[in-house]
Amino acid sequence: MLEQKADSQPPTCPSSGRDPDEPAARAESADPAGRGDRAVVRDALGVGVAVGLSGFAFGVTAAGAGLSLPQTCGLSLFVFTGASQFALVGALAAGAAPLAAAAGAFFLGVRNAFYGLRLATLLRLPRAVRPLAAHMVIDETAAVTLAQGTRRGARIGFTVTGVTLFVLWNLTTLLGALGAGALGDTGTWGLDAAGPAVFLALLAPMLRTTAARATAVLAVALGLGLLPVLPGGVPVLLAALAAPLVLLVRGRTRKGTAAEAPRDDGDRTDDADRTGNDGDADEADAEEPGEERR
Amino acid sequence: MNVWIAIGATALGCYAAKLLGLSVPQGMLERPVVKRLVTLLPVALLAALTAQQTFSDGGTLLLDAKAAGLGAAAVALLLRAPFLVVVAAAVLVTAAVRALVQGG
Numbered sequence: 001m002l003e004q005k006a007d008s009q010p011p012t013c014p015s016s017g018r019d020p021d022e023p024a025a026r027a028e029s030a031d032p033a034g035r036g037d038r039a040v041v042r043d044a045l046g047v048g049v050a051v052g053l054s055g056f057a058f059g060v061t062a063a064g065a066g067l068s069l070p071q072t073c074g075l076s077l078f079v080f081t082g083a084s085q086f087a088l089v090g091a092l093a094a095g096a097a098p099l100a101a102a103a104g105a106f107f108l109g110v111r112n113a114f115y116g117l118r119l120a121t122l123l124r125l126p127r128a129v130r131p132l133a134a135h136m137v138i139d140e141t142a143a144v145t146l147a148q149g150t151r152r153g154a155r156i157g158f159t160v161t162g163v164t165l166f167v168l169w170n171l172t173t174l175l176g177a178l179g180a181g182a183l184g185d186t187g188t189w190g191l192d193a194a195g196p197a198v199f200l201a202l203l204a205p206m207l208r209t210t211a212a213r214a215t216a217v218l219a220v221a222l223g224l225g226l227l228p229v230l231p232g233g234v235p236v237l238l239a240a241l242a243a244p245l246v247l248l249v250r251g252r253t254r255k256g257t258a259a260e261a262p263r264d265d266g267d268r269t270d271d272a273d274r275t276g277n278d279g280d281a282d283e284a285d286a287e288e289p290g291e292e293r294r
Numbered sequence: 295m296n297v298w299i300a301i302g303a304t305a306l307g308c309y310a311a312k313l314l315g316l317s318v319p320q321g322m323l324e325r326p327v328v329k330r331l332v333t334l335l336p337v338a339l340l341a342a343l344t345a346q347q348t349f350s351d352g353g354t355l356l357l358d359a360k361a362a363g364l365g366a367a368a369v370a371l372l373l374r375a376p377f378l379v380v381v382a383a384a385v386l387v388t389a390a391v392r393a394l395v396q397g398g
Contacts, residue, residue: 068297071301075304078301087343088304106303106308109308111332111336113312134316138312188392190363190392193359196367197363199347201367212337216340218338223341240342243331
């Protein structure tokens, strides 16, 4: 039954991910079945190149935060999921304890598990390939892969995006880390704004539902309010509690006023258009009946 | 050393999450409650991180040129600019505001 549900979903972009990037969006609006391998490769390369370049900003940020060259490159090689890397570096720079910093980065990385779930049905990877493929399960590969109409296309999209991104992300991280010394004070160049801008770019397409916006507002309040009074890294973890809190409150409200519960995602179609990620809104809709039943 | 511990823990945790998704049977993580929580969790984290890294310096709150940079990023996002343009807008506006403030 679950299989059936997964298969019945059209190939869309992931539910909780970053901006799935323009080429992927275009791929979706084009005729997915009739697209040749070359078109898939072109889209995959486009995403890989565009995002790979922002590895430069990460390299500079990490070096600016006081990480050594091996540490900076080690993060891009072994963590290889941008938001978690930026989060870890930011937390360490703010003086967080190592495990508190790692916890925040890990929780951000948990979303990749859910990309993996959806990719697994689409790619049907042999068991032996999974450990290697797993490293490539990130926002961008999920976006490109889920936009393909065929298994062949999905596999090509996943592989090309993953490999391009891995190579460029690590190369540009190295260049950024090396360049940071030449740049001197990274603050002068405004590069300390790169991290938050990356987070905002990832966050924006997720703010389509009322619950998401309420969560964001509460998390900002918690994150900033607790910052001066708690040790580094801890306020972010407590801010993550905004998610279960909003679900709890919403669940309670739903029980009382299920009949007149407002639609969550009717008023922000502009965001859906922006990302070409309209499958998200459908998915949110599809979830609602399940909630009512519960 | 502490930094390496943080890097190791993050790398292990993030890889485990990725592998888990590819490997577990569909049903286990597909429960509606889990799904909704996981949709909202990155929202909370990203919102808190955006705010903190914009409006603080270590453990103290502050308002500086980064706020203008983030504003520029938000405008770029509203104009549906690509990812790189959004980040570039934030960096350039932050640098410009700093230069103006120091120059003036």
